[in-house]
Amino acid sequence: NAGVTQTPKFQVLKTGQSMTLQCAQDMNHEYMSWYRQDPGMGLRLIHYSVGAGITDQGEVPNGYNVSRSTTEDFPLRLLSAAPSQTSVYFCASSLRQGVTQYFGPGTRLTVL
């Protein structure tokens, strides 16, 4: 199993550009989530999904969209990038909500 994979590893955007961060897992996990991690702020939950077709907002959802059309994939879309979205983004998955989560390697995003 590849576990949780994320692409790209690094990305530089200009303010106002849009992009999609990809996340996939091959463990047949129902629960998937997106976090951002900033210095001194810890992991903050952006959006999560308890199964295909179901998504919900986390602590910091503004400026981000998600969809979950398949069990395996959970892309995160930045509609109009802002410098405040410069961060490291982690995708995670688990069998169900509330149990051990497995993290992808992260995407380092810089918005200029």
Place this chain on the structure above:
Amino acid sequence: RKEVEQDPGPFNVPEGATVAFNCTYSNSASQSFFWYRQDCRKEPKLLMSVYSSGNEDGRFTAQLNRASQYISLLIRDSKLSDSATYLCVAAGISGNTPLVFGKGTRLSVIA
């Protein structure tokens, strides 16, 4: 009040030392608890789950005190490779709420 609170550190300890981290959680209904380890510029990885009776994995011991709502992690005989940030995590009622992560405690083990 943050739901899961940790002393950010850093804890600087010599090799071979014993070090303990505490973590407090605010939701008395939390059912599951974990410790994750995060190396610099890497993703968090599960270190161990925390059970009511306490559990041990080699040099690592985790304990839960429900009455006082705190979780502890004890590392014995510290190694240089233990240097990392340790994240305390609490889960809500019956798995119907997301995991809540603390901000982490940074440990540096010095030769």
